[in-house]
Amino acid sequence: MLKIGYLISGGIITNYKCSSKCKHCCYSSSPQWPDDYMTPSMADEIFSILKGLGCGSVHIGGGEPLLKPDKILAVLEAAKKNGVHIEYIETNASWYKDEASAHAILKDLKKYGAHTLLISIDPYHNEYIPFWKVKALMAACSRAEIEVFPWLMDFWSDIDAMDDRRPHSLDEYARLFGREYPLQLAKRYGLNLKGRAFKTYKPMMKKQPLEQVLKQSKPCRLLSGVYHFHVDLYGNFVPQSCPGLSVPLKELARGADPGRYRVFYALETAGVKGLVELAMKEYGFNPQAEYAGECDLCYDIRNYLVLERRLDLPDLKPEGHYRYI
Ligand code: SF4
Ligand code: SF4
Structure with missing residues (x-):
């Protein structure tokens, strides 16, 4: 049986669609995704199961969860109803237009129990979002008395060295800070090299013969990430570091049949x-004959199953993870 006995802390993915298409995005989010958002009944079901598994607090992320600020309120309401605390909502600040409209959104979030925004601050996001929006959203949070969790302040001075009225490509950063900048950035950020992040950095990774990759293979322990798992808008449990793999949370809570989720089980x-x-x-x-490690081989197989064979396998969801990379 594939089974989860307890969970401690994780995140809720309300939507995969995003205003940006960041090169470091391990979820492969982008504007191409369908316009789906977590429904109130799905949110209620998820929070009730999480509470039953001992998980009393989560964060909310995406995609960009505040692309639809009205829809997130029902999710916050469902969390409150089930006694699950919202630690923070992740946002890229792209939705910021002006002080008045931002204040109205922040006031609503606060009314529904959200007290902290994690605001993304790094050169990957700056390829799509001008820095003035980040600064203005931080100021708006301060006025609305919403806490800001800046992720990551280490990059502030790098980004602030550029004109904040427009976005800047990683090539511009490399011209200013040196050719090695994009590679150093991955290390400084502590990237999870999956999804689009893997695609971005794969050309810089060393290849090994297949036999050597197979020799290194060990169980991936996808169910062990009880501190930083995710559950998405379709009710799927997404393992801590491996998006694109999933099993419905409600099945995992009572024990899922390994024969139905063969990829995941393997x-x-x-x-x-x-x-x-x-x-x-x-x-x-x-x-x-060669791969850049186990995850490269794993993605080669998963891409083959989803994109080439077009198989509708329940544990390789959502398909957009592979399609919109
Ligand atoms: S990293 Fe965040 S902002 Fe960038 S594409 Fe992914 S979800 Fe969107
Ligand atoms: S081999 Fe596959 S499942 Fe295992 S860590 Fe790598 S990407 Fe995740």
């Missing part, structure tokens, strides 16, 4: 070696 118990064996035996997958 990775959980045997790692990518187990997934290669499954994909070769059942789906005609042919591995390449």
Whole structure:
């Protein structure tokens, strides 16, 4: 059985659609995604299960959760009803237009129990969002008495060295701070190299023979991330560091059938070696001679199953993770 006995703290993904298409986004969010948002009944179900599993606080993220500020209020209401505390809402500040409209949104968020915004501050986001919006949203939060959790202040001076009225590409940063800047940025940020982040940095990674990659394979322990898991708008549990893999939370709470979630089960118990064996035996997958590590091989297989074979596998959801990269 695939089963979760308890969870401590994690995040709720209200939507995958985003105003930006950041190069470091491990969820592969972008404007291309369908315009779906977590419904009030799904939010109620998720918070009730989380509370039952012992999880009393979560953050809210996306995509950009404040793309639809009216829809987030019902999610906040459902959290309150189920006694789940909202630690913070993540936002990229792209929705900021002016002081009055921002104040109205912040006032509503506060009324519904949200007291902190995590505001993204880094050069990846600055490729899409001019810095003046971040500064103005921080000022608006201060006036509305909403706490700001700046993520990350370390990058403030780098971004502030640019003209804050417009976005700036990573190439501009490399011209100002040196050619190695994009690579150093990944290290400074502590990137989770999955999804689009993996695609961005894969060309800079060293390849190894397939046999060596398989030799390193170990169980991925997808269910062990009890402190930083996510649950998305479709009710799926998203493992701590591996988006694009999922099992419905309500099934995991009572015990999910490994025979239905074979990709997930293979990775959980045997790692990518187990997934290669499954994909070769059942789906005609042919591995390449070299890979940039286990996750490269894992993505090659998952992309093959979703994009090439067009299989509707319940544990490789949402498909947009692969499609909109
Ligand atoms: S990192 Fe955040 S702002 Fe950027 S694409 Fe992903 S969800 Fe959107
Ligand atoms: S091999 Fe796959 S499941 Fe395991 S950590 Fe890498 S991406 Fe995640």
